[in-house]
Amino acid sequence: MTDHHPTPRPEEPEDIQKRNFIKTLTVAILGFITFFLTQPFVTYLFPVAKEGTKEKFIKVPNFPAIPLETPTKMTFEYMDVQAYITSNVIYDVWVVKHAADKASVYNPLCTHLNCRYTWVGSHHEFMCPCHGSIFNINGKVVGGPAPRPLDTLPYKIEGGELYVHWELFKAGIPQKLEI
Ligand code: FES
Numbered sequence: 575m576t577d578h579h580p581t582p583r584p585e586e587p588e589d590i591q592k593r594n595f596i597k598t599l600t601v602a603i604l605g606f607i608t609f610f611l612t613q614p615f616v617t618y619l620f621p622v623a624k625e626g627t628k629e630k631f632i633k634v635p636n637f638p639a640i641p642l643e644t645p646t647k648m649t650f651e652y653m654d655v656q657a658y659i660t661s662n663v664i665y666d667v668w669v670v671k672h673a674a675d676k677a678s679v680y681n682p683l684c685t686h687l688n689c690r691y692t693w694v695g696s697h698h699e700f701m702c703p704c705h706g707s708i709f710n711i712n713g714k715v716v717g718g719p720a721p722r723p724l725d726t727l728p729y730k731i732e733g734g735e736l737y738v739h740w741e742l743f744k745a746g747i748p749q750k751l752e753i
Pocket residue numbers: 684685686687688689702703704705706707718719720
């Protein structure tokens with residue numbers, strides 16, 4: 575009796591190429607899937623490292639136009655990136671311009687419990703409506719429960735324009751602790 579088992583066809587170079595191509599493609603697809611699944615998580619865990627935006631100085635428009643020694647509330651736009659969602663957020667700061675190249679820049683939140691204080695020109699003081707904290711033009715506490723002076727922000731002046739480094743600090747404690 576003759577054995578009719580078909581003899582396996584020797585692999586052609588074309589077959590080997592095809593198989594290698596499919597392997598490479600599979601690895602690439604898995605790589606992409608893994609990247610897209612894990613990347614938002616990594617971004618969530620390390621938002622600051624990913625964004626890099628916290629390190630930036632952001633331009634606060636109109637600095638040359640503001641009067642000297644008069645606290646002025648100024649706004650600027652800041653691009654926030656959180657887990658692939660980019661949003662333009664408007665921030666504000668209080669600026670006291672001392673000279674064309676010198677200023678004090680204050681975070682707009684009261685150091686007691688983060689309410690927004692305001693400059694009351696008639697009293698020549700910053701006042702917080704929530705629990706009555708009062709700060710002088712230098713940010714020093716002159717009344718109320720605020721545990722520390724107003725929080726100053728790092729800034730630089732280049733070409734006459736003001737650039738601010740936005741930071742937030744923990745409220746309700748005597749130390750200026752960045753969060
Ligand atoms: S939050 Fe400003 S006094 Fe309490």
